[in-house]
Amino acid sequence: xxxxxxxxxCRIPFQKxxxxxxxxxxxxxxxxxxxxxxxxxxxxxxxxxxVVLGCVIQNLSTSNVAREAALTAGLSxxxxxxxxxxxxxxxxxAITDAYAQIALGYADIVIAGGTDTVSDIxxxxxxxxxxxxxxxxxxxxxxxxxxxxxxxxxxxxxxxVPAIAEFTTGKTMGQDCDRLADRFGVTRRExxxxxxRSHKLADLAQREGWLNQELISAQAPPKFVPITTDNGVRGxxxxxxxxxxxxxxxxPDGTATAGNSSFLTDGAAVVLLMSEExxxxxxxxxxxxxxxxxxxxxxPLTDLLLGPAYATPRVLEKTGLKLSDIGVLEFHEAFAGQVxxxxxxxxxxxxxxxxxxxxxxxxxxxxxxxxxxxxSLSIGHPFGxxxxxxxxxxxxxLIAENQQFALLASCAAGGHGHAMILERYxx
Numbered sequence: 001x002x003x004x005x006x007x008x009x010c011r012i013p014f015q016k017x018x019x020x021x022x023x024x025x026x027x028x029x030x031x032x033x034x035x036x037x038x039x040x041x042x043x044x045x046x047x048x049x050x051v052v053l054g055c056v057i058q059n060l061s062t063s064n065v066a067r068e069a070a071l072t073a074g075l076s077x078x079x080x081x082x083x084x085x086x087x088x089x090x091x092x093x094a095i096t097d098a099y100a101q102i103a104l105g106y107a108d109i110v111i112a113g114g115t116d117t118v119s120d121i122x123x124x125x126x127x128x129x130x131x132x133x134x135x136x137x138x139x140x141x142x143x144x145x146x147x148x149x150x151x152x153x154x155x156x157x158x159x160x161v162p163a164i165a166e167f168t169t170g171k172t173m174g175q176d177c178d179r180l181a182d183r184f185g186v187t188r189r190e191x192x193x194x195x196x197r198s199h200k201l202a203d204l205a206q207r208e209g210w211l212n213q214e215l216i217s218a219q220a221p222p223k224f225v226p227i228t229t230d231n232g233v234r235g236x237x238x239x240x241x242x243x244x245x246x247x248x249x250x251x252p253d254g255t256a257t258a259g260n261s262s263f264l265t266d267g268a269a270v271v272l273l274m275s276e277e278x279x280x281x282x283x284x285x286x287x288x289x290x291x292x293x294x295x296x297x298x299x300p301l302t303d304l305l306l307g308p309a310y311a312t313p314r315v316l317e318k319t320g321l322k323l324s325d326i327g328v329l330e331f332h333e334a335f336a337g338q339v340x341x342x343x344x345x346x347x348x349x350x351x352x353x354x355x356x357x358x359x360x361x362x363x364x365x366x367x368x369x370x371x372x373x374x375x376s377l378s379i380g381h382p383f384g385x386x387x388x389x390x391x392x393x394x395x396x397x398l399i400a401e402n403q404q405f406a407l408l409a410s411c412a413a414g415g416h417g418h419a420m421i422l423e424r425y426x427x
Contacts, residue, residue: 054090202374307417
């Protein structure tokens with residue numbers, strides 16, 4: 001097994017859907033990210049052995065978005081590319097797929113990450129109309145077309161917009177967050193305070209230039225004005241503003257609001273992974289090792305958003321580390337209530353015994369280590385890209401904060417969870 005290292009990573013600025021990237025497709029967002037990574041690392045495109053990207057909202061014309069992004073970014077047409085989807089941990093899965101390719105000796109250099117745009121969601125006709133349209137391809141005579149026209153009904157044209165909801169349960173993630181917060185005693189006030197914290201920390205990271213380590217400039221038609229910062233950060237927000245917002249998902253008593261929930265976001269992020277020996281042979285100093293990772297799955301009915309609470313102990317167990325050994329924590333912030341509920345679970349003896357089979361709790365998360373440059377609540381959450389942002393930020397924070405280990409964790413639709421541990425490269 002070869003050791004796998006993170007050489008570097010980057011992302012285009014995340015934008016609220018319908019704003020900066022509203023006229024672009026997902027492959028174009030990934031194209032800009034890949035171009036930025038090539039420029040940032042000064043690596044020759046023909047050296048890339050493989051490209052793996054995550055994507056959730058698939059466009060039929062570019063279903064293998066990794067291939068289209070790689071080709072238009074200038075990579076060799078001899079480089080194989082594939083796309084994976086695993087809801088909000090799609091980029092995480094792309095990175096671990098790349099890890100496996102390198103660790104097992106099938107590749108030395110892989111670009112991995114993800115992309116998504118909610119500004120270009122596939123809106124389709126009802127199933128009956130789709131059947132009629134498929135049938136219409138066989139029409140030949142004027143009589144055929146006339147008969148077809150008489151069978152068309154106004155309701156056939158009613159669009160079907162995809163819902164951000166669990167297919168198996170029919171519930172939105174926001175509704176599940178409300179249930180989770182109530183189940184684990186997370187108050188509305190605690191959620192608002194945590195969301196405000198995310199925005200304040202992201203605003204500070206922007207002003208201090210810490211996020212510049214991972215950001216590359218993007219441009220979008222028709223004006224091609226450079227986009228250089230995430231546009232969802234609200235540094236001027238206050239607890240009074242947060243508290244004034246009404247319930248967004250479970251009315252009137254829900255505690256998840258537009259302010260303490262992540263917003264619909266467009267963006268792309270990628271990382272450059274290599275075997276340690278290849279990185280050193282090319283003269284790179286890596287930022288971190290990928291030490292180990294874990295994927296988990298729980299009931300989407302009861303434990304939909306508890307992925308970090310299940311995946312974190314799994315990866316700690318695999319590496320022999322304790323939560324107290326971790327100096328950098330990056331948890332995906334789908335909702336403030338979701339993050340806080342997971343932290344409560346990790347700090348619960350009852351949860352440890354009943355759900356993990358552990359004698360004692362995993363441990364209490366040190367808030368002075370958690371998401372210090374902001375999180376998904378403030379920076380944004382392009383479904384297929386967030387995992388690559390977490391990896392890049394964690395690697396950069398390891399160096400900036402002089403820490404040895406970083407842990408990143410995420411929840412995802414379907415009841416999935418992911419956790420990964422990075423170790424700072426010091427050689």
